[in-house]
Amino acid sequence: MDKQKLIKASKAGDDDAFYQLIVENKEKLYKIAYSYLRNEEDALEAIQEVTCRAYMRFGKLKEDQYFDTWLVRIMINYCIDELKKKSRFFNQEINLNNSKIFRNDEDVINYNQYGLQPVLDEMEPKIRSIIELKYFHDFTITEIARTIERPEGTVKTWLNKGLKVLRSYLEKEGD
Incomplete structure (x- = not known):
């Protein structure tokens, strides 16, 4: 099924279609989360939280063709909020010195x-x-x-x- 059909099916309440949309964006979401949070566990937790937030707010998606950028925006906002929480709780500068970003499946960029x-x-x-x-x-x-x-x-x-x-x-x- 193409993306537009998946989005329409998701809006109609098809949870499997929504799951498929998330699966298609999972790698991109992980890369973005990891680039902000610098930790595999935090990045995986971010994907779970963003999936939940997107599911709850799916009705607010105004233009179907922007689903991917809408989802990325939710991820970026979540990551920024998490970084703010960490810096507030620990009252110290977040150490980003060991950051790695995934460019593709096999290549890790430091x-x-x-x-x-x-x-x-x-x-x-x-x-x-x-x-x-x-x-x-x-x-x-x-x-x-x-x-x-x-x-x-x-x-x-x-x-x-x-x-x-x-x-x-x-x-x-x-x-």
């Missing part, structure tokens, strides 16, 4: 491998998110704009700002 961890840790969260979505999760500018609910021009501006910071950092480190 920010430190490229010497980017220090600069990414210092970036504003909104800019870091755009850099991660664009270059580590292969989102297009349009997909990022829909996901973070900002105009494409804003996404391009923030992306440019982030790239300038990265460029400056790499030039300084090259000396």
Whole structure:
């Protein structure tokens, strides 16, 4: 069954169709959750929580063709909330030094491998998110704009700002 039929069936109450939609997005959701939470258990818990939230709010999905970006937005919001909770509870800076992001099934990318961890840790969260979505999760500018609910021009501006910071950092480190 194609995605549009699955969405319509899900809206009509077909739980199997909703499950299929989640299965199709599971890998992408895991990668995003892991890139934010830096922990396999937390990422898997995030998928469960986001699945539940999406199921409960499925009626609020306005345009069926944006199901994937709607689901990713729920994941990003959940991850940001979890990071805020952790930093509040532990009252310390969250250690992101051992972060890894999955680019595909076989390849694990470690920010430190490229010497980017220090600069990414210092970036504003909104800019870091755009850099991660664009270059580590292969989102297009349009997909990022829909996901973070900002105009494409804003996404391009923030992306440019982030790239300038990265460029400056790499030039300084090259000396």
